Amino acid sequence: MRTLHPFHGGIHPPEHKSQSTRQGIAAAPLPARLVVPLRQHNGNPARPVVAVGDHVLKGQMIGAPEGFISAAVHAPASGRVMAIEMQPIPHPSGLPDVSVVLEPDGEERWIERQAIDYRAIDPADLRNRLRDAGVVGLGGAVFPSHIKLDASGLETLVINAAECEPYITCDDMLMRERAAEVVQGIAIMQHVMAAREVLIGIEDNKPEAISAMQAACQGSGFEVVTVPTLYPSGSAKQLIKLLTGKEVPSGALAPQVGVQCFNVATAYTIHRAVNHGEPVISRIVTLTGNMEEPRNYEVLIGTPVGELVKVAKPRADTSGYLMGGPMMGLPLTDPGVPVVKATNCIIATSAELFPPPPRAMPCIRCTRCAQACPADLQPQELFWFAKAKNFAKAQEYQLFDCIECGCCNYVCPSHIPLVQFYRFAKSEIHAQERDRKASERARERHEFREFRLEREKQEKAAKHAAKAAQAAASPDGGSGDEAAAKKAAIQAAIDRAKAKKAAVTPQNVDDLPPEAQAKIDEIEERRTHARESAGQAAAVQKSDEGQGAS
Amino acid sequence: MLNALLVMIGLAVALGAVLGFASLKFKVEGNPLVEKVDAILPQIQCGQCGFPGCKPYAEAIASGKAAINLCAPGGEAVMKRLADLLGVEPQPLAAEAARPKPKQVALIDEQICIGCTLCFQACPVDAIVGAAKQVHTVLDSECTGCELCLPPCPVDCITMVPVEEGLNGWKWNYPVYPISDDARKDVEVTS
Numbered sequence: 098m099r100t101l102h103p104f105h106g107g108i109h110p111p112e113h114k115s116q117s118t119r120q121g122i123a124a125a126p127l128p129a130r131l132v133v134p135l136r137q138h139n140g141n142p143a144r145p146v147v148a149v150g151d152h153v154l155k156g157q158m159i160g161a162p163e164g165f166i167s168a169a170v171h172a173p174a175s176g177r178v179m180a181i182e183m184q185p186i187p188h189p190s191g192l193p194d195v196s197v198v199l200e201p202d203g204e205e206r207w208i209e210r211q212a213i214d215y216r217a218i219d220p221a222d223l224r225n226r227l228r229d230a231g232v233v234g235l236g237g238a239v240f241p242s243h244i245k246l247d248a249s250g251l252e253t254l255v256i257n258a259a260e261c262e263p264y265i266t267c268d269d270m271l272m273r274e275r276a277a278e279v280v281q282g283i284a285i286m287q288h289v290m291a292a293r294e295v296l297i298g299i300e301d302n303k304p305e306a307i308s309a310m311q312a313a314c315q316g317s318g319f320e321v322v323t324v325p326t327l328y329p330s331g332s333a334k335q336l337i338k339l340l341t342g343k344e345v346p347s348g349a350l351a352p353q354v355g356v357q358c359f360n361v362a363t364a365y366t367i368h369r370a371v372n373h374g375e376p377v378i379s380r381i382v383t384l385t386g387n388m389e390e391p392r393n394y395e396v397l398i399g400t401p402v403g404e405l406v407k408v409a410k411p412r413a414d415t416s417g418y419l420m421g422g423p424m425m426g427l428p429l430t431d432p433g434v435p436v437v438k439a440t441n442c443i444i445a446t447s448a449e450l451f452p453p454p455p456r457a458m459p460c461i462r463c464t465r466c467a468q469a470c471p472a473d474l475q476p477q478e479l480f481w482f483a484k485a486k487n488f489a490k491a492q493e494y495q496l497f498d499c500i501e502c503g504c505c506n507y508v509c510p511s512h513i514p515l516v517q518f519y520r521f522a523k524s525e526i527h528a529q530e531r532d533r534k535a536s537e538r539a540r541e542r543h544e545f546r547e548f549r550l551e552r553e554k555q556e557k558a559a560k561h562a563a564k565a566a567q568a569a570a571s572p573d574g575g576s577g578d579e580a581a582a583k584k585a586a587i588q589a590a591i592d593r594a595k596a597k598k599a600a601v602t603p604q605n606v607d608d609l610p611p612e613a614q615a616k617i618d619e620i621e622e623r624r625t626h627a628r629e630s631a632g633q634a635a636a637v638q639k640s641d642e643g644q645g646a647s
Numbered sequence: 648m649l650n651a652l653l654v655m656i657g658l659a660v661a662l663g664a665v666l667g668f669a670s671l672k673f674k675v676e677g678n679p680l681v682e683k684v685d686a687i688l689p690q691i692q693c694g695q696c697g698f699p700g701c702k703p704y705a706e707a708i709a710s711g712k713a714a715i716n717l718c719a720p721g722g723e724a725v726m727k728r729l730a731d732l733l734g735v736e737p738q739p740l741a742a743e744a745a746r747p748k749p750k751q752v753a754l755i756d757e758q759i760c761i762g763c764t765l766c767f768q769a770c771p772v773d774a775i776v777g778a779a780k781q782v783h784t785v786l787d788s789e790c791t792g793c794e795l796c797l798p799p800c801p802v803d804c805i806t807m808v809p810v811e812e813g814l815n816g817w818k819w820n821y822p823v824y825p826i827s828d829d830a831r832k833d834v835e836v837t838s
């Protein structure tokens with residue numbers, strides 16, 4: 098029995114998991130329309146590689162990865178590309194994003210699928226193939242997996258199968274039904290990263306999944322570790338601490354302490370991509386909450402949520418839908434948004450299941466939030482600083498270590514929406530950082546411009562000086578054809594400019610107020626003066642030159 | 648007694664020498680306060696503060712010749728940070744600086760532009776590219792939105808367009824939530 102290293106805090110919210118595990122995973126029906134956003138992962142959105150009107154096959158790449166932190170996007174069904182346009186996506190802003198709209202033809206014709214012999218190819222090559230297969234972290238963070246896999250000589254590979262958030266059971270069902278395939282996926286990861294040990298962390302409220310995984314791991318050397326049910330043990334840093342005792346330092350990444358952590362569903366998609374040549378075009382989604390027939394479904398990416406939920410028969414008093422769990426999930430304002438790679442669960446809400454939170458009261462500094470915080474922060478202080486927009490102080494109190502788990506919200510006797518304040522403060526800090534970078538650049542450009550103007554001035558002065566010196570040195574003034582031609586050219590240019598000046602009509606000079614007109618007149622007068630004196634000077638110079646030349 | 652005196656004198660001389668050396672060796676170029684103030688200013692170089700750019704304004708602030716509440720683009724946030732830096736009380740923004748503007752960039756109508764280079768010469772950050780008699784254009788990524796290129800244009804072909812923030816620039820709002828009416832009484836009950 099492995100000794101566990103409990104993390105700080107944590108809570109025990111009601112689980113609500115049993116209702117969606119009574120039946121096995123079913124395939125969701127093919128919808129009439131698929132909306133596939135090109136940004137389903139962290140990093141750069143994919144670049145569309147199909148055109149409107151194209152016929153695509155199931156699994157065909159429709160968005161190519163753009164840059165290093167990106168992943169491909171594929172057609173979830175064969176059919177026709179109807180549009181590439183802005184469509185609503187599941188995002189807290191409610192803003193739309195570029196998506197490929199497909200109309201499935203119902204034939205479900207696949208691309209040619211080719212398995213990869215992962216032991217025979219270079220790990221870098223394998224990682225590129227995973228990027229092209231659209232493999233991203235399916236635990237919710239949707240970070241492209243090929244980047245996380247780029248860590249060799251790892252001490253421990255942690256497979257996150259804790260699934261700690263209430264209501265969600267998609268990983269549980271995946272392990273119950275497809276444990277062998279999950280383990281094959283883990284084997285690929287272990288091969289790529291040369292991890293010394295593999296630990297699979299599962300909460301003890303999933304006995305069926307634990308025994309299925311234990312059976313599948315026989316002889317593989319992977320260890321299934323049962324961890325106590327405590328929210329949020331499924332958060333990467335907390336699970337790593339729990340299983341290995343290692344703390345990932347603030348601002349650091351897990352490989353710096355020799356650990357890397359992947360979600361169990363990601364392992365499954367890696368197996369499908371490598372051993373079957375199937376890109377990520379579907380995922381398992383828990384449909385639960387206020388529904389008659391809660392159940393897990395294998396759902397094509399791009400299926401509109403409003404259409405999907407019909408299979409689980411939401412009750413009449415359903416007030417809305419939540420994507421993700423009740424602790425960290427996103428309330429959907431538009432049921433037209435599609436299922437994306439990050440969608441693990443859709444919860445139908447009702448006034449009975451999710452009563453509106455009581456009105457908030459002032460913080461009484463009871464520090465219950467600090468006791469519950471799994472990141473060992475001081476949420477009451479963070480709240481105070483975020484509320485006062487004192488972002489520097491909030492960062493000093495490790496705001497960016499907050500995983501937005503909502504434990505503090507959950508225990509707060511004053512019902513303060515604490516996490517909202519942390520999100521607000523984080524995004525403000527990010528925006529300030531962007532602004533700071535922009536002004537840094539503006540300052541550089543401005544300084545360069547000043548430098549350039551100064552240099553041009555000096556160059557001009559130097560040129561003038563050189564000319565003057567030359568003129569003084571050669572008293573004959575360069576007589577002959579050359580000088581005459583030059584003079585003629587200059588005169589011609591001056592004439593042209595004069596003609597042009599005369600042709601230009603001044604702008605906006607009708608209906609001028611008297612002061613403005615007076616100003617203009619004054620300027621004109623000065624100009625004439627200047628012209629006259631310049632003319633005199635030129636005449637004097639000319640006569641000088643004439644004398645010199647003669 | 649004499650020994651102690653000698654030691655003290657020796658120490659004083661030695662430390663004096665060290666300090667003197669350090670002050671020469673680590674001499675700070677320019678005025679560090681100006682740099683610090685300049686680092687806070689938004690670098691839009693718009694001149695709305697009444698100075699010909701952020702650096703001159705920073706110099707005026709550092710030498711105590713200007714108030715800290717004149718920068719309109721920086722708004723309250725910049726004023727507060729200046730107050731923090733200088734250890735003075737925050738002041739309400741000057742009337743001309745109080746109205747915040749959305750982020751914007753200049754756009755040259757290339758159908759109208761006559762290629763006179765006047766806007767190009769006015770731009771404080773060289774965000775306009777073009778040459779004499781060639782159509783000019785604005786580099787969105789570098790434009791600070793200072794509007795300095797608008798007045799010189801003889802054919803009024805430059806307009807300011809607000810920047811669409813989109814998903815990348817989206818921010819969470821400041822949380823608003825209902826607060827209990829009889830909060831005080833309830834606090835006593837819960838605690």
Ligand code: SF4
Binds near residue numbers: 459476
């Ligand atoms: S739990 Fe709520 S009331 Fe208690 S200290 Fe934290 S924020 Fe304040």
Ligand code: SF4
Binds near residue numbers: 501
């Ligand atoms: S949301 Fe952040 S501050 Fe609150 S308990 Fe979780 S990690 Fe701690």
Ligand code: SF4
Binds near residue numbers: 694719
């Ligand atoms: S108003 Fe602000 S941004 Fe504009 S020049 Fe002055 S300091 Fe710079």
Ligand code: SF4
Binds near residue numbers: 752753
């Ligand atoms: S292009 Fe115009 S608005 Fe933009 S920085 Fe230059 S002068 Fe200012």
